[in-house]
Amino acid sequence: MLTILFDGIAYGMLLFVLASGLAVTMGLMNLINLAHGAFAMAGGYVAVALVNKAGWPFAAGLLAAFVVPALLGALMERTLYRHVYAKPHLDQVLFTIGLAFMAVAAVDFAMGTQQVFVQLPRALEGQIDLGGVGIGRYRLLIIILCGLITVALQYALARTLFGARLRAAVDDARTARGLGINVSAVFALTFAVGSGLAGLGGALGAEILGLDPHFPLKFMIYFLIVVAVGGTSSITGPFIAALLLGIGDVAGKYYAPQFGAFAIYTIMIVVLIVRPQGLFTRVAGK
Amino acid sequence: MSALQGVLATAVADHLAARARWRAAELVFWGAALASVFLLPGKHLILAEIAILALFALSLDLILGYAGIVSLGHAAFFGFGAYAAGLLAKHALITEPVLGLLAAGLLAALLGFACAFLVLRGSDLTRLMVTLGVAMMLRELANRLDKLTGGADGLQGITMAPVLGRFSFDITGHTAYVYALAVLFVLFVVARRIVHSPFGLSLMSIRGNPLRAGALGVPVNARLVAIYTVAAGYAGVAGALLTQTTAFCSLDVLSFDRSADLLLVLIIGGTGYLYGGLIGAVVFKLLQDALATLTPQYWQFWIGLILVIIVLVGRERMSGWWHAAVAQGARRLGLRERP
Amino acid sequence: MSAALETVGLVKSFGGIAATSNVSLAVARGARHALIGPNGAGKTTLINQLTGVLTPDAGRVLLEGSDITALSPHRRVRRGLARTFQINQLFADLSPLESVGLAVSERLGRGHDWWRVAGSRSTVDDSIAEILERFHLADVMHERTAHLPYGKQRLLEIALAIACGPSVLLLDEPAAGVPEDERHDILGAVAALPREVTVLFIEHDMDLVFSFAERITVLVNGAVFTEGTPQEIARDERVKAVYLGEEPVHA
Ligand SMILES: Nc1ncnc2c1ncn2[C@@H]1O[C@H](COP(=O)(O)OP(=O)(O)O)[C@@H](O)[C@H]1O
Ligand SMILES: [Mg+2]
Numbered sequence: 001m002l003t004i005l006f007d008g009i010a011y012g013m014l015l016f017v018l019a020s021g022l023a024v025t026m027g028l029m030n031l032i033n034l035a036h037g038a039f040a041m042a043g044g045y046v047a048v049a050l051v052n053k054a055g056w057p058f059a060a061g062l063l064a065a066f067v068v069p070a071l072l073g074a075l076m077e078r079t080l081y082r083h084v085y086a087k088p089h090l091d092q093v094l095f096t097i098g099l100a101f102m103a104v105a106a107v108d109f110a111m112g113t114q115q116v117f118v119q120l121p122r123a124l125e126g127q128i129d130l131g132g133v134g135i136g137r138y139r140l141l142i143i144i145l146c147g148l149i150t151v152a153l154q155y156a157l158a159r160t161l162f163g164a165r166l167r168a169a170v171d172d173a174r175t176a177r178g179l180g181i182n183v184s185a186v187f188a189l190t191f192a193v194g195s196g197l198a199g200l201g202g203a204l205g206a207e208i209l210g211l212d213p214h215f216p217l218k219f220m221i222y223f224l225i226v227v228a229v230g231g232t233s234s235i236t237g238p239f240i241a242a243l244l245l246g247i248g249d250v251a252g253k254y255y256a257p258q259f260g261a262f263a264i265y266t267i268m269i270v271v272l273i274v275r276p277q278g279l280f281t282r283v284a285g286k
Numbered sequence: 287m288s289a290l291q292g293v294l295a296t297a298v299a300d301h302l303a304a305r306a307r308w309r310a311a312e313l314v315f316w317g318a319a320l321a322s323v324f325l326l327p328g329k330h331l332i333l334a335e336i337a338i339l340a341l342f343a344l345s346l347d348l349i350l351g352y353a354g355i356v357s358l359g360h361a362a363f364f365g366f367g368a369y370a371a372g373l374l375a376k377h378a379l380i381t382e383p384v385l386g387l388l389a390a391g392l393l394a395a396l397l398g399f400a401c402a403f404l405v406l407r408g409s410d411l412t413r414l415m416v417t418l419g420v421a422m423m424l425r426e427l428a429n430r431l432d433k434l435t436g437g438a439d440g441l442q443g444i445t446m447a448p449v450l451g452r453f454s455f456d457i458t459g460h461t462a463y464v465y466a467l468a469v470l471f472v473l474f475v476v477a478r479r480i481v482h483s484p485f486g487l488s489l490m491s492i493r494g495n496p497l498r499a500g501a502l503g504v505p506v507n508a509r510l511v512a513i514y515t516v517a518a519g520y521a522g523v524a525g526a527l528l529t530q531t532t533a534f535c536s537l538d539v540l541s542f543d544r545s546a547d548l549l550l551v552l553i554i555g556g557t558g559y560l561y562g563g564l565i566g567a568v569v570f571k572l573l574q575d576a577l578a579t580l581t582p583q584y585w586q587f588w589i590g591l592i593l594v595i596i597v598l599v600g601r602e603r604m605s606g607w608w609h610a611a612v613a614q615g616a617r618r619l620g621l622r623e624r625p
Numbered sequence: 626m627s628a629a630l631e632t633v634g635l636v637k638s639f640g641g642i643a644a645t646s647n648v649s650l651a652v653a654r655g656a657r658h659a660l661i662g663p664n665g666a667g668k669t670t671l672i673n674q675l676t677g678v679l680t681p682d683a684g685r686v687l688l689e690g691s692d693i694t695a696l697s698p699h700r701r702v703r704r705g706l707a708r709t710f711q712i713n714q715l716f717a718d719l720s721p722l723e724s725v726g727l728a729v730s731e732r733l734g735r736g737h738d739w740w741r742v743a744g745s746r747s748t749v750d751d752s753i754a755e756i757l758e759r760f761h762l763a764d765v766m767h768e769r770t771a772h773l774p775y776g777k778q779r780l781l782e783i784a785l786a787i788a789c790g791p792s793v794l795l796l797d798e799p800a801a802g803v804p805e806d807e808r809h810d811i812l813g814a815v816a817a818l819p820r821e822v823t824v825l826f827i828e829h830d831m832d833l834v835f836s837f838a839e840r841i842t843v844l845v846n847g848a849v850f851t852e853g854t855p856q857e858i859a860r861d862e863r864v865k866a867v868y869l870g871e872e873p874v875h876a
Contacts, residue, residue: 026411032410032414089410089411093358093414095594098591098593101546101587102594105584105587108584109587221418224414272412272416277409292754294758295747295754298722299747302750306744483742484735484738484749485739486739487727491727495715498716503728
């Protein structure tokens with residue numbers, strides 16, 4: 001029971017790190033990015049290549065899983081995404097589905113269809129016993145790492161100059177430019193960090209979520225649930241949503257496997273009926 | 287009323303009526319479709335697939351092209367209709383295809399009616415999520431209820447009676463194609479009536495500017511619910527056609543890829559003039575055929591690339607080129623009427 | 626005599642900024658009533674609450690004595706309340722003919738006809754023709770609205786509201802942005818409305834306000850500052866002070 005809760009939390013935090021970039025681009029920059037999972041997949045495969053094949057240490061692999069997708073994200077943002085910020089949502093949907101499809105097929109071509117795993121260092125395998133509760137070491141690491149990232153993210157958005165710039169740029173790009181803020185650089189950096197975090201999440205999560213070329217499409221709905229249910233007005237909403245989703249999904253699969261993911265979709269739809277703006281959005285006066 | 291106004295009223299009536307008049311190019315289009323029945327007997331299997339896809343795309347055009355609702359889960363209604371028709375036939379409740387089609391269409395329309403209320407709430411993002419979520423939920427449901435649906439193996443053992451008690455489905459796909467084409471044509475004519483009616487005009491106004499539409503007395507939500515229901519029914523009929531003509535139905539009918547491909551089909555042909563889905567279906571299937579022989583496994587890559595290019599070039603600009611090309615072609619053929 | 630349109634204690638704020646504070650206003654039946662006030666006074670916000678685009682935080686809106694606060698915008702239109710927008714809200718892809726046709730079909734209860742081809746009902750067509758002629762739009766009736774010159778678009782903006790057949794008409798700066806020499810088309814059409822139509826209009830051009838209005842309400846910072854006949858308002862030094870503190874630009 002506690003083990004399930006623990007696994008659920010680990011899963012949820014992972015989902016949050018994976019989806020946090022999407023929460024920011026979708027919530028703040030109003031960009032519907034259905035290809036977000038492709039960056040997570042990129043991170044996963046980078047880690048596989050470096051750790052399994054090139055023999056890098058696990059930690060270095062994780063770092064690369066952040067850096068490479070972040071660079072990729074920055075590049076794509078500068079060359080492609082920035083052309084669709086101002087387009088209608090339909091165009092954004094088409095464009096990013098297109099990118100996701102291309103990523104899926106390209107990875108399939110390059111790496112094959114089979115599922116892959118990142119080799120864990122020995123120290124992270126197995127369980128430790130905490131007051132009679134068996135806790136996976138690796139899951140503990142995930143919780144700690146993701147927790148740190150969450151705190152850092154919250155701090156960066158709410159307290160730093162960069163966060164303030166981002167909010168200004170989103171609120172009113174023209175005025176922000178007038179104040180000397182380099183809006184496009186702010187957007188590019190935000191996008192890059194979001195992609196990097198997705199990549200890190202993809203590498204960390206390969207063990208738990210599984211990693212194969214269909215990752216971007218398989219988990220797209222989960223990321224979207226986190227953002228849509230959590231609301232886009234803060235980072236706390238998606239965080240809570242991710243935790244609930246993680247715990248719900250793990251518990252659901254354990255206690256009622258016959259329903260599968262059915263319960264998750266139902267809950268999402270009910271939430272969106274009751275609170276179309278998300279569960280944790282302060283409803284502003286209309 | 288002054289005499290001048292009388293003249294103007296006549297002009298108004300004429301011009302509104304002219305919107306609904308059949309154009310020469312349309313007659314050519316349907317003439318060609320009819321001719322394919324006789325001239326391309328070896329291609330009837332793929333032509334039936336095209337007709338079904340075209341009907342499905344027509345359904346999406348009704349909500350996207352005319353009412354401006356972006357959907358990522360239109361396969362929900364297609365799949366629902368497909369399973370409904372399959373189950374009705376398998377359990378010998380309705381084996382006559384046309385009746386089965388009606389029943390499946392009505393059931394899908396009911397589902398669409400229920401979903402419409404969800405879809406109307408919230409932003410584009412919520413709409414995307416709800417449409418996507420409903421499709422995923424149905425897929426999961428079909429997967430789990432394997433006693434009923436056959437789960438991942440698909441629904442097997444469907445036997446259809448002859449269409450209208452006379453025309454049995456055959457291995458060359460001849461009956462299938464004629465049947466699918468006839469259904470497509472009938473439903474197309476109905477859709478055409480709808481979009482040229484005052485109701486259709488109000489849909490276009492909602493797509494263009496919902497705020498103003500409401501300020502002119504248009505009951506925006508009621509109209510959207512209505513068209514969403516109709517479109518869901520159309521999608522259900524398309525799904526039912528697929529099940530009936532192939533005597534098989536699998537989870538595939540509810541997949542995300544099907545909804546995404548559908549968007550591409552419609553975007554290729556262009557939205558908001560009804561023929562987009564039809565033309566898109568032809569182009570899409572031909573492309574799929576050509577590319578699949580080139581790189582069977584990686585067909586998805588090319589779909590993605592096309593989507594990306596379409597958006598980067600700009601749908602408006604593409605449709606501009608397309609219209610110019612069609613106009614040019616029509617002029618050559620002497621089909622062009624007054625602008 | 627009861628008012629055609631009345632508000633009771635309307636309140637609306639946007640994140641702490643009170644855009645409407647406790648506005649109670651009565652517009653008499655058949656009145657030509659002007660609503661004036663500096664930019665940002667909350668005039669448009671008030672119209673938005675009258676028409677149902679915005680929901681007030683508190684207070685009520687009464688049309689011909691009955692409470693319409695909870696009605697959706699289209700229901701209010703059915704009850705005879707129509708408006709124009711300060712910034713044109715048109716259908717870029719439709720022609721003036723189609724746009725006016727839409728408004729007229731809805732007014733005559735034909736908007737849900739889904740099988741009949743538009744244009745096949747002569748009562749609708751006559752009414753469309755009448756509006757197009759009255760607003761000098763007949764010569765451009767087939768063109769895409771997006772391609773029309775601004776003056777024609779502004780005419781269409783007003784024509785659409787009048788095509789709804791309102792008993793109460795709300796005009797939000799009808800002449801805004803229209804050059805001096807094109808204004809008479811718009812103003813003429815408004816002046817020619819039957820007396821029984823109640824008109825509440827927002828306008829910045831004081832010559833226009835004083836030549837047309839029979840009653841004037843001044844709104845400042847979301848609250849009713851004062852109300853009176855044009856003579857009373859013209860004499861009021863405080864109103865002058867409010868306006869002198871403000872640059873004469875149109876918003
Ligand atoms: N949708 C909105 N969100 C936030 N503030 C608004 C909104 N609409 C209007 N306001 C604010 O309310 C005040 C009144 O605006 P408005 O009604 O447009 O004034 P007016 O029409 O008299 O020029 C202004 O301070 C404006 O910035
Ligand atoms: Mg205003």
